Amino acid sequence: MTITLYNVAVSSYGAKVRIMLRHKALEWAEITPPDGYGSDAYRQIVPAGTVPAIIHDGLTLADSEAIAEYLDERFPSPAMMPGDIGLRARARELSRFHDTRLEPVLRSFFGQVAPDSRNANFIAGNARLLQSRLDQLAIMASPAPLLTGDRLAIADCGFVASFAILDLLKDCLDLPVALPDDLTVYAGTLARHPSVSDEDSRYRAALRDWAEAKGAL
Ligand SMILES: N[C@@H](CCC(=O)N[C@@H](CS)C(=O)NCC(=O)O)C(=O)O
Known part of the structure; x- marks a missing residue:
């Protein structure tokens, strides 16, 4: 299932998530938040109002670190946390x-x-x-x-x-x-x-x- 990524081009945290998506060879569809991040319209979808955020498999998730750990557990190969x-x-x-x-x-x-x-x-x-x-x-x-x-x-x-x-x-x-x-x-x-x-x-x-x-x- 394709991952929906809410992002804007200059978001540094968005770049962090995009690197993970590339490294894990995942497909994603990127969209900009309606009326911009922080807007009422975007907060109806992503309550935190921040980018990046993803929607995957019925889960809507903000915060790049939470997204990163989710992607690493959901798509474990290649692993992006050390074993030790x-x-x-x-x-x-x-x-x-x-x-x-x-x-x-x-x-x-x-x-x-x-x-x-x-x-x-x-x-x-x-x-x-x-x-x-x-x-x-x-x-x-x-x-x-x-x-x-x-x-x-x-x-x-x-x-x-x-x-x-x-x-x-x-x-x-x-x-x-x-x-x-x-x-x-x-x-x-x-x-x-x-x-x-x-x-x-x-x-x-x-x-x-x-x-x-x-x-x-
Ligand atoms: N800790 C968050 C920070 C994300 C963040 O601050 N994103 C900025 C854009 S780079 C944003 O959405 N700002 C909108 C706001 O704070 O309302 C993360 O890692 O995703």
């Missing part, structure tokens, strides 16, 4: 760190992308926060070469879009932020993965279109 209990716990820790500590800091720069809405103090302070979160991640993660070894895991999927957003923000805002060396190597390996590279290119193009429309490039 400790590694699985580490994978979840890194996914949560991505979703709750790193991505929100990246997202909070979005209001600064249009040149006439920039606040230099905010950008400098948020850049220091972003650098500290990246430095924390570099200590927590030991890519070998991916986060849980040589197989693509759920934990890797969120970072694809976040590394693309970081590159775009550095271009637009001249951010004084450096990805630590180990994470730079990891980001390159991740972007070249066969299940990731097309999605990485699509997502980077969508981001650039968005930034261009804001007059930032």
Whole structure:
């Protein structure tokens, strides 16, 4: 049964789910939320009002991490969680760190992308926060070469879009932020993965279109 995916082109969490769908070679039909995400019409279908969301087999589900774990249990091959209990716990820790500590800091720069809405103090302070979160991640993660070894895991999927957003923000805002060396190597390996590279290119193009429309490039 085809999976219905509610998504918008620039959603980083949407890109995370799309990478999983590609990696598991699943078919999906993608639609944009009626009247946009957060709208009354969309909330009638997906109460949380967020993208991504899926409908599959009578189940309507929001939140990329819940969707990711559902897809991995429902379509177990190839597995995207490690077999070892400790590694699985580490994978979840890194996914949560991505979703709750790193991505929100990246997202909070979005209001600064249009040149006439920039606040230099905010950008400098948020850049220091972003650098500290990246430095924390570099200590927590030991890519070998991916986060849980040589197989693509759920934990890797969120970072694809976040590394693309970081590159775009550095271009637009001249951010004084450096990805630590180990994470730079990891980001390159991740972007070249066969299940990731097309999605990485699509997502980077969508981001650039968005930034261009804001007059930032
Ligand atoms: N934790 C959620 C976050 C999803 C999210 O914030 N999506 C944004 C677009 S990238 C959204 O739908 N925002 C609409 C809203 O917050 O009402 C996930 O992982 O799916």
